[in-house]
Amino acid sequence: MKIGCPTEIKSQEFRVGVTPNAAMEAVARGHEVLVQSGAGIGAGFTDDDYTAAGAKILGSAKEVFDAADMIVKVKEPQAGERKMLREGQILFTFLHLAPDPDQTHDLIASGATCIAYETVTDGKGGLPLLAPMSEVAGRLAPQTGSWALQKANGGSGVLMGGVPGVRPANVAIIGGGVVGAAAARVAVGMGANVTVLDRSVPRLSYLDDVFMGRLTTQYSDKGAVEELLPRMDMVVGAVLIPGAAAPKLVSREQLSLMKPGSVLVDVAIDQGGCFETSKATTHQDPIYEVDGIVHYCVANMPGAVARTSTIALGNATMPHMLALADKGWKKACADDPHLLAGLNVHAGQLTYEAVGEALGIDWVKPESLL
Ligand SMILES: NC(=O)C1=CN([C@@H]2O[C@H](COP(=O)(O)OP(=O)(O)OC[C@H]3O[C@@H](n4cnc5c(N)ncnc54)[C@H](O)[C@@H]3O)[C@@H](O)[C@H]2O)C=CC1
Numbered sequence: 001m002k003i004g005c006p007t008e009i010k011s012q013e014f015r016v017g018v019t020p021n022a023a024m025e026a027v028a029r030g031h032e033v034l035v036q037s038g039a040g041i042g043a044g045f046t047d048d049d050y051t052a053a054g055a056k057i058l059g060s061a062k063e064v065f066d067a068a069d070m071i072v073k074v075k076e077p078q079a080g081e082r083k084m085l086r087e088g089q090i091l092f093t094f095l096h097l098a099p100d101p102d103q104t105h106d107l108i109a110s111g112a113t114c115i116a117y118e119t120v121t122d123g124k125g126g127l128p129l130l131a132p133m134s135e136v137a138g139r140l141a142p143q144t145g146s147w148a149l150q151k152a153n154g155g156s157g158v159l160m161g162g163v164p165g166v167r168p169a170n171v172a173i174i175g176g177g178v179v180g181a182a183a184a185r186v187a188v189g190m191g192a193n194v195t196v197l198d199r200s201v202p203r204l205s206y207l208d209d210v211f212m213g214r215l216t217t218q219y220s221d222k223g224a225v226e227e228l229l230p231r232m233d234m235v236v237g238a239v240l241i242p243g244a245a246a247p248k249l250v251s252r253e254q255l256s257l258m259k260p261g262s263v264l265v266d267v268a269i270d271q272g273g274c275f276e277t278s279k280a281t282t283h284q285d286p287i288y289e290v291d292g293i294v295h296y297c298v299a300n301m302p303g304a305v306a307r308t309s310t311i312a313l314g315n316a317t318m319p320h321m322l323a324l325a326d327k328g329w330k331k332a333c334a335d336d337p338h339l340l341a342g343l344n345v346h347a348g349q350l351t352y353e354a355v356g357e358a359l360g361i362d363w364v365k366p367e368s369l370l
Pocket residue numbers: 118127130131133134135137174175176177178179180197198199200203220238239240241246247249266267268269270271298299300301302
C-alpha cells in the first residue's frame with residue numbers, strides 16, 4: 001500500500017503523523033511511504049531521516065494526497081485537505097467529529113474511509129491512541145494554567161506551590177481519566193492543593209490509592225462543582241464521553257462564583273469543551289477572558305511539545321497503521337473490533353453513533369459494512 005504523510009497545516013501544529021521509525025517498519029513490510037518535504041521538521045525529523053528510513057519525499061500535499069492509498073496524519077483534516085480526499089482512500093488521524101458538523105459533512109461527501117484515533121479502543125476499556133496525547137495534554141494543563149494565573153496574563157497572581165506562610169493554589173480537575181491523572185500528577189508536583197472529580201467511583205478509588213493522600217477525590221455532580229468553584233484558583237476540564245460532545249459542567253452564570261483572575265483550562269475543548277464559555281483557541285493566541293475568568297482552550301495542546309508528542313503518538317498508532325496497510329481497512333477492522341471502533345465515516349456514510357446523535361445525522365453500524 002502507498003502510505004501518505006502530509007505536513008500538518010493546523011495553526012502551530014508541529015507534530016507529524018508518521019515517524020521515520022514507523023516509515024522504516026512499513027517499508028520493511030513492502031509498503032511505500034510518501035512524505036511531504038518538511039513534514040517532520042517541527043518534530044525534529046529531517047527529509048534525510050525519512051529517506052534513510054526508505055521513504056520517498058514528495059514536494060506538495062497534493063502530490064501526497066493524489067498518490068496515497070492511506071493518509072496518516074495527526075489533526076483533523078482542514079477544509080483544503082478535505083477537498084483532496086477521494087473515494088476509497090483511507091484517512092487515519094484524529095477527527096473529533098461530534099462538535100464539527102462542517103468536517104463531518106465534508107468527510108461523508110469525500111467517499112473516503114475515515115478512522116479516528118480518538119475512538120479506537122483496547123481490551124481494557126481504554127482509548128490507546130488518544131491516551132498518549134492525553135498524557136501530554138494532562139501534564140501541560142497545570143503548566144499552562146499556572147502561566148495564565150500570572151498577572152500579566154490576566155490571572156489572579158497566585159503561585160501554584162505557594163511559599164512558606166502563604167497557601168498554594170487550589171486546583172480542581174473535573175474528569176479523572178488519563179488527562180485528569182496526568183494533570184493531577186503535575187499539579188501535585190508543583191505543590192498545589194488538588195481535588196479530582198469524576199463520575200466513576202472505581203476511578204476515584206484508583207486515584208485515591210495511587211496518590212496516597214496527596215489529593216482529594218470527590219464525586220462529580222452539580223452540587224460538588226458549585227461548592228468548589230468559589231475556592232478554586234484553577235479548574236481543569238478533563239471529561240470525556242467517547243466520541244460524544246463534552247457535557248457542559250460549568251455554566252456562564254457559575255463563573256460569578258469564582259474569584260476574579262481564576263483560570264479555566266478546558267482540555268476537553270476538542271470534543272466541544274466542558275465549560276459553557278469555552279471556545280477553541282490556538283497556541284498563538286491561547287487565552288481570553290469572560291467575566292474576569294481567564295480561559296485557556298487550545299485544541300491541540302500536544303503540538304506545543306511536538307517532539308515528545310510525535311514519538312508517543314507514533315508508538316501507539318504504528319501497529320494499527322501497519323494492520324491497515326497489510327490487510328486493507330475491511331480485513332483489518334474485521335480482525336480487530338477495537339480498530340473497527342475507530343471507523344467514523346465510510347463511503348458516504350457516518351458509522352459512529354455518538355457523532356450521529358450529536359449532529360442529528362443518520363448513521364449505520366460499522367459491523368454492517370464488513
Ligand atoms: N486539547 C487537547 O489538546 C487534548 C484534548 N484531549 C481531550 O481530553 C479529554 C479527556 O481525555 P482522556 O482523559 O483521555 O479521557 P478518559 O476517558 O481517560 O477520561 C475521561 C474521564 O471523564 C470522566 N467523566 C465523564 N463524564 C464526567 C462528568 N460529568 N463529570 C466528571 N467526570 C466525568 C470519565 O469517568 C473518565 O474518567 C477528551 O475530550 C480528549 O479528547 C486529549 C488530548 C489532547
